[in-house]
Each structure stands twice: as C-alpha cells, then as structure tokens.
Amino acid sequence: MVSSQSFPGAQPDAPVVSLSDVRFAWNAGSSIVIDIHRLDIARGERIFVRGPSGSGKSTLLSLLGGMVIPQNGTVRVLGHDLAGIGGAGRDRFRADHIGFIFQMFNLIPYLSVVENVILPCGFSQRRAGNAIMAAGILHRRVTELSVGQQQRVAAARALIGAPELVIADEPTSALDADRRLAFIDLLFQECEREQATLVFVSHDAAMASLFDRAIELTGMTRADLAGEAAAAAR
Numbered sequence: 001m002v003s004s005q006s007f008p009g010a011q012p013d014a015p016v017v018s019l020s021d022v023r024f025a026w027n028a029g030s031s032i033v034i035d036i037h038r039l040d041i042a043r044g045e046r047i048f049v050r051g052p053s054g055s056g057k058s059t060l061l062s063l064l065g066g067m068v069i070p071q072n073g074t075v076r077v078l079g080h081d082l083a084g085i086g087g088a089g090r091d092r093f094r095a096d097h098i099g100f101i102f103q104m105f106n107l108i109p110y111l112s113v114v115e116n117v118i119l120p121c122g123f124s125q126r127r128a129g130n131a132i133m134a135a136g137i138l139h140r141r142v143t144e145l146s147v148g149q150q151q152r153v154a155a156a157r158a159l160i161g162a163p164e165l166v167i168a169d170e171p172t173s174a175l176d177a178d179r180r181l182a183f184i185d186l187l188f189q190e191c192e193r194e195q196a197t198l199v200f201v202s203h204d205a206a207m208a209s210l211f212d213r214a215i216e217l218t219g220m221t222r223a224d225l226a227g228e229a230a231a232a233a234r
C-alpha cells in the first residue's frame, strides 16, 4: 500500500534524466526501437533529439514520460526509477514534474485560452499551487488565435507550475522558418526562467546548433550517448 506521502518528489541533486542499458520494443517479438547504453541529462540542459521518421524519437519521449516501460534497463527521471513506482505513481509523477508540447500544439478547441493553460493543473495540485497566472490572460476561444498566439498558449501550458522537465515532440514541424525560430526562442526563455530541462524532438537537423547538445537516433544501431566525456575517460 502506497500512502500519498510516499509519492515521488524531485531529488534536487539527481540528473533530470538518466538512462542505463535501455532497450525497448513495442511488442514482444517486434524489433527493438530504442537501444541506449547511457544517456544523462543535467538540470537546465536543452537537448535536441533528431532522427528520421520512424527512428524512435516519440518512443524515447514516451519512455521519459513513463507512458511505457523498457523491457531492459532503467529510466530514471529526477532520480526515480520509473519502473519502480507503478502505473498510478507514473501518472502522478508525470502530472507533477513533466510538461508536454505536441505537434500542432494540441490546444483543445472548445476551451478558452485560460482553460487550455491550466489544463495540466487539473491533474496536479502541486503545479496548480506553483502556478502564477500572468496578467491579461485571454478568455478567447483558441480557435480564434493566430499561430503565434497558439505557440504562446502551448508554451504556457507546458511550463505552468514549473515542471522540472519539458518534453516537446516536433512542435515546430508545421511552422515556417520565422515562426519556428520565434517559438524556439520563446521556449528557451520560458525554460530558463523556470530552470526547466528541455528535451526537444525534430527531424529537422538544421535547428540542432541552437541547443546545448544533440542526440541522434538512427533506429538501427546501438547508441552510446554518454558523450565526449565518457569517450575521453576510456
């Protein structure tokens, strides 16, 4: 029996993300989509994950969010082994600590702007408690918004209540170059303000240089993503 007090919180000294010997296939007997020996992401890092369509980018995000659990290895987020806290624990943990931005922003059309932004807070009292609502939030329907305004709402929704980890799955793929840069700029500003760690997925390698670090998924080979430091230590 798990009491409410023992729900996992953030452990401030732990890497935000730490993967060790992670292998994942969607079904028993189907091919391995994710095969990562090591991946550590420090607090406040802005990570770019690139790879062609079908290379496992969204699958990696599902592992980080605890939507799925690997058949092999460990996924730690904020120091917690996601396999060890159970399905309900993962739902709670995700709501408390992770902000999501999806392709086309996934705003809910029948809700107002403010309702869209506070949506994650319905799942998380912690984040609702942290939330400081900006003055002048619009009570408009999101269907009346420009793309630029939709970007703002999507970023605000992901960052509300200061989640430690923000996960973005190709949010800029439908935008033209100017809007793409403007959105990345906004996202970086918001993440820096909240000291959030950002994992941003795209098939568009041109944006990689804007980030602190890029991770390449090929979908074929075993990846050792520990980086230069580990290679230098060998």
Ligand SMILES: Nc1ncnc2c1ncn2[C@@H]1O[C@H](COP(=O)(O)OP(=O)(O)O)[C@@H](O)[C@H]1O
Pocket (backbone or CB within 6 Å): 026, 027, 033, 051, 052, 053, 054, 055, 056, 057, 058, 059, 060
């Ligand atoms: N929910 C799912 N069930 C079964 N297979 C899936 C599922 N999601 C993705 N896959 C498969 O996993 C592989 C990687 O997909 P995905 O992670 O979506 O790649 P990407 O985001 O890089 O385009 C693909 O072969 C895809 O068909």
Ligand SMILES: [Mg+2]
Pocket (backbone or CB within 6 Å): 057, 058, 059, 169
């Ligand atoms: Mg994808």
